[in-house]
Amino acid sequence: MMRPEVKREVYRKLLHMSMGLFALCLRWLTPWQAALCALVALLHNLYLFPHYGMKKLERPEEKERGYSGMIGYPAVVLVIILLSWAWALSDIEFEHSWISRFFSSRALALATASWLFLAVGDALGALCGIFIHGPKLPWNKKKSWAGLVGFLVFGTPAAYFGAWFVCPSLGPYAYGLLGRFTLNWVPFGIFILAGLVAAIMESLPGQIDDNLTVPLSAWVVLTLATYEGGPWSYFHFTSNELWTLDEIMVLLLLNAVLAGAAFKRGWVDKWGFLLGLVFGAMVAFGLGIPGYAMLLLFYLVANGSTYYGKKVKEQRGIAEAHGGQRRAGSVFSKGFVPAIFALLSFPAFVASLATYAADTAASEFGKTSRGKTWSLKSMKAVPAGSVGAISLKGTLAGLAVLALFAGATWLWCLYSPEFPFLPWPAGFPFLGFFVATIFCFFIESWFNEWNASRNYFSKEIIHVMLGGIAGMLTYAPEIAKSIFLLLRGMP
Secondary structure (H helix, E strand, C coil), X not given: CCCHHHHHHHHHHHHHHHHHXXXXXXXXXXXXXXXXXXXXXXXXXXXXXXXXXXXHHXXXXXXXXXXXXXXXHHHHHHHHHHHHHHHHHCCCCCCCHHHHHHHHHHHHHHHHHHHHHHHHHHHHHHHHHHHHCCCEECCEEEEEXXXXXXXXXXXXXXXXXXXXHHCCCCCCCCHXXXXXXXXXXXXXXXXXXXXXXXXXXXXXXXXXXXXXXXHHHHHHHHHHHCCCCCHHHHCCCCCCCCCCHHHHHHHHHHHHHHHHHHHHCCCECHHHHHHHHHHHHHHHHHHHHHHHHHHHHHHHHHHHHHHCCXXXXXXXXXXXXXHHCECHHHHHHHHXXXXXXXXCCHHHHHHHHHHHHHHHHXXXXXXXXXXXXXXXXXXXXXXXXXXXXXXXXXXXXHHXXXXXXXXXXXXXXXXXXXXXXXXXXCCCCHHHHHHHHHHXXXXXXXXXXXXXXXXXXXXXXXXXXXXXHHHHHCCHXXXXXXXXXHHHHCC
């Protein structure tokens, strides 16, 4: 007989999965109708569901905190529908109504896939973890390998065929390369990558609600991977391939040498070394020389900032723990998102790396500041090294790092104007880069201080979210401009 807490989780996951059936209804809805339905579901869970069943399914920690994942579920579905709609609108030629309908279906196909990763992958992954057991994940003892594999095995095909069902008119070379009801390995590989990223995000400790991170992370991968002109459009290994196998092998060898040297000098521990080796290889494979050059720039800035003024920071008792050695959590939190973006989008990759480098430089230089440090949230003076504290020295150092990355990118684009990972004919989206990185640079300090008193998210989760937001915001100005022109031209 099942224990009460296990029975509660089973019922909860069955309800969780059954709500995914509504994702298939997006085939017959317009984006605004779908968004309205999601809003109604959110209002239902907020104001009606608590009166007849929600409290029986809530976990003890949810009751104590006053927040339930059953609120986050419809909320994040609403968000991904609106995000998908906005992204698709940026490509619509408003004078052709049939194109508008096609792009609306395309948007809802990606929203459906992201939703089904949450509904099917998360639910069945959790049930696999409950009933199969097996060894626990090394980074989260509350999760098991059975659950992670179950998420990927069940969630990926559900998302893939759900997207096809909602928008079957997508041809093999159209948006997302989604073909007919056949297994085309290129698009299915995109969905495997999205499922793996979402499964990893679901398994990470230190987050208030994985209902938020799972579909959003899947949506980011699917959207960038299927963006017209993105890297997967060139992934055919023809005579026009981006770089030769020899170049990739040289970069992989260089990556192994540098990772080994960092481990030898004690800059990273064993797990940090292994993660760095994997993430570096992903960057080398995904972006070749330009991507790896940016990664080296990040490494130099981050490592140099850590050891800058080390004696002063040690005297003040605010130096990095473990003598500045980067351990698995640190390497993962600032390496995972850029490594994924390296397979998807050069602008997003650069923005995430620049944001992390600026954050590290601002924090480490700020710790050595002799002037006042301030809380961005309360606008009051606080001791150096406080959570969320900013200083003039640290802020200037962070902004200088952003300018450094922008300059390095500009030089590369100047000498390689045909680099195909740049999504707009005008070249690298520098306006989006500065909007994204400066916003994330300042919001990180405020959010860290806000989270310190609540402990909703771990430091690692905050870094992952920050990098993802920076990468996606790089596209925001261009999309906002397109939507503005679209709305202005409507009758």
